[in-house]
Amino acid sequence: MMPKLFTCLKDYSKEQFLKDFAAGIIVAIIALPLSIALAIASGVSPEKGLITAIVGGFFVSLLGGSRVQIGGPTGAFVVIVYGIIQKYGLDGLMVATIIAGIFLILMGVFKLGSMIKFIPYPITTGFTSGIAVIIFSSQIKDFFGLNIDGVPAEFIPKWTVYFKNFSNVNMEAVIVGVLSILIIILWPKINKKIPATLVSIIVVTFSTLLLKLDVSTIGSQFGEISSSLPKFHFPTMNREMIQALIVPGMTIALLGSIESLLSAVVADGMIGGNHRSNIELVGQGVANIFSPLFGGIPVTGAIARTAANIKNGARTPISGIVHSISLLLMMLLLMPYVKFIPMASLAAILMMVAYHMGEWHAFTELSKGPKSDAAIFLVAFFLTVLVDLVVAIEVGMILAAFLFMKRMADVTDFKYLLEENDIKDELPAYRKDLSTEIAFYEINGPFFFGAADKFIQVIKEVEDSPKVLILKMKHVPVIDATGYTALKKLYDMCKHSDTKLIIMEIQESPLKILKNYGFIQMIGQDRICKDIDEAVETANRLIEMKEGSSTEAVTMI
Incomplete structure (x- = not known):
């Protein structure tokens, strides 16, 4: 916060003064x-x-x-x-x-x-x-x-x-x-x-x-x-x-x-x-x-x-x-x-x-860049000329913000790993035997309000409820309140269908957000896994516990 003048005067010379x-x-x-x-x-x-x-x-x-x-x-x-x-x-x-x-x-x-x-x-x-x-x-x-x-x-x-x-x-x-x-x-x-x-x-x-x-x-x-x-x-x-x-x-x-x-x-x-x-x-x-x-x-x-x-x-x-x-x-x-x-x-x-x-070169480059950028440029230009500069900046910023959110939502991908090979490549050689009752999902990109609805739609497309659902969040840098709400909906859906939810490879920033919301306490700290091997072991243990409790219930009857 020091003005440049006071810095420049420390080693100021006569020669530089004459030039200035x-x-x-x-x-x-x-x-x-x-x-x-x-x-x-x-x-x-x-x-x-x-x-x-x-x-x-x-x-x-x-x-x-x-x-x-x-x-x-x-x-x-x-x-x-x-x-x-x-x-x-x-x-x-x-x-x-x-x-x-x-x-x-x-x-x-x-x-x-x-x-x-x-x-x-x-x-x-x-x-x-x-x-x-x-x-x-x-x-x-x-x-x-x-x-x-x-x-x-x-x-x-x-x-x-x-x-x-x-x-x-x-x-x-x-x-x-x-x-x-x-x-x-x-x-x-x-x-x-x-x-x-x-x-x-x-x-x-x-x-x-x-x-x-x-x-x-x-x-x-x-x-x-x-x-x-x-x-x-x-x-x-x-x-x-x-x-x-x-x-x-x-x-x-x-x-x-x-x-x-x-x-x-x-x-x-x-x-x-x-x-x-x-x-x-x-x-x-x-x-x-x-x-x-x-x-x-x-x-x-x-x-x-x-x-x-x-x-x-x-x-x-x-x-x-x-x-x-x-x-x-x-x-x-x-x-x-x-x-x-x-x-x-x-x-x-x-x-x-x-x-x-x-x-003026921007007009000749309209067709070269993204259509969204061309739209923002033209809106700002014509609103400035025909309406008002203040309106041009306001509308331009709002339009740019919405288009940016759309781009981020498009970048964020929700993948349902149906093929076992999608997961097996990440497992050690001795853990190639995956249970068919384990389902894998992966989120790639920012998990925010612009992408949360897409996530819920992907989850709803699954017809058969697995016994365990593993959610990989390795490539999720940030999560907002709407993203948390989507995860909470996923948890409620899993609870309704008697499916156990496991989250693996979650980054520090989204993990902190979920802790603040009490989500980690809700699903249990033991279901936050650092890698796929630990996640599969946890999933198998949960399946065995579930099957054991079911057998015990039948025996009692």
């Missing part, structure tokens, strides 16, 4: 246009994106568990932030983000960082691709310069409005947008040091001013942009608002944890490091509490900016702190000029962001 310093400035230059564009796409003013990168990015680097993580606004939050603002306003967004920060801290404190890996890959790729489609769709108005007063938030109504207004396309805006995309694509082939998005913004903005193009700009849409220091502001809230925003807050926390830890894992692979997932969640939580208090939006680790940070020589959180300070200076000095940036250029940047964040 340079990387931090370069990443700040990359983050400047992205932060502005993501803020506008989220439905807030441009400076809020910069405040998010400044305040949130600072705390992510100061208290996080990754050496090179860069925090700030990302495309993953655009959909949910926009929705919260539309319904609850800026104060509602602040409350939801603070709630998310509290949840993230609790997740870190209770060491749930490793639990994120249990979210299935098809869900994360599904809703990530869905978010990419929504971001792309939200930029159509500005890219084509459409004169639309209010664009619906829902996907289908949004595109309906677009198609009705495509006759009013502003070709000058389209040219600006296309030029921006071309620069973003082609510039890295010329120079990889200077960020393509920054070059695109500068070239297109100056071209727009010189040619006096009739296109919408940040200034024409938002007016004067504040360049003052971020001010502390506590949101107005009440109990009803907090209750209504708990689920959106949890969604922000879940998204933030997934993206930040995924970014940290990618960073580990690039530098050969090892991030601390739990303190990373704590750092992200603190960042999401302070970011809205100073006017920002939700924060998470940004994979693209983190990768750029690494490629430019960063190896400690100092680069992230330098990135935040550099952005603060840029905001104070450059914000008066931001108002000249064309909206079509920002739309082009966000379209490229959407293109790169979408997991």
Whole structure:
């Protein structure tokens, strides 16, 4: 639970500081246009994106568990932030983000960082691709310069409005947008040091001013942009608002944890490091509490900016702190000029962001993997696009859980060993003579509620009741309450038919569960056998005792 910054400072050198310093400035230059564009796409003013990168990015680097993580606004939050603002306003967004920060801290404190890996890959790729489609769709108005007063938030109504207004396309805006995309694509082939998005913004903005193009700009849409220091502001809230925003807050926390830890894992692979997932969640939580208090939006680790940070020589959180300070200076000095940036250029940047964040390869691989994974992916994707991100995650997780249980139930096998040879191979040479009155069953796999019914059906198919039933549980790693209930039903069936039950080769974990339920005491400790030889000996002894008692009863008569 120690932040990486304090560990890295123990053997910090001047040479590494110079590398971190340079990387931090370069990443700040990359983050400047992205932060502005993501803020506008989220439905807030441009400076809020910069405040998010400044305040949130600072705390992510100061208290996080990754050496090179860069925090700030990302495309993953655009959909949910926009929705919260539309319904609850800026104060509602602040409350939801603070709630998310509290949840993230609790997740870190209770060491749930490793639990994120249990979210299935098809869900994360599904809703990530869905978010990419929504971001792309939200930029159509500005890219084509459409004169639309209010664009619906829902996907289908949004595109309906677009198609009705495509006759009013502003070709000058389209040219600006296309030029921006071309620069973003082609510039890295010329120079990889200077960020393509920054070059695109500068070239297109100056071209727009010189040619006096009739296109919408940040200034024409938002007016004067504040360049003052971020001010502390506590949101107005009440109990009803907090209750209504708990689920959106949890969604922000879940998204933030997934993206930040995924970014940290990618960073580990690039530098050969090892991030601390739990303190990373704590750092992200603190960042999401302070970011809205100073006017920002939700924060998470940004994979693209983190990768750029690494490629430019960063190896400690100092680069992230330098990135935040550099952005603060840029905001104070450059914000008066931001108002000249064309909206079509920002739309082009966000379209490229959407293109790169979408997991488009997953669509081509649908037929290669299990049909259940394809179903989960498509459900998460279409629910994100057509309904809601929260619903997509909830339904996706529930569907994934049910499909997982079905897979485990299918894996669990109940075998009725009718052929003596199935058992004789495991017996010593001197014990090949098996009584025909002994029946063998074997359970293979987890014995839980998804498989218990199948077990009962197999047992009921036996027509003749044997004198002894031996149940082999060597390959049963776990058993739950429903599995125990199924065993209890088997015991009751055996008792009703005067059949003795023996369990052999049971593992430690299920044995402990059965002891806690009192099942071992019920059938008797002597009927828990460590191997097949002991089980057969016990079975023969029980048969002899049964036959002896029957003979004695006949003699008495």
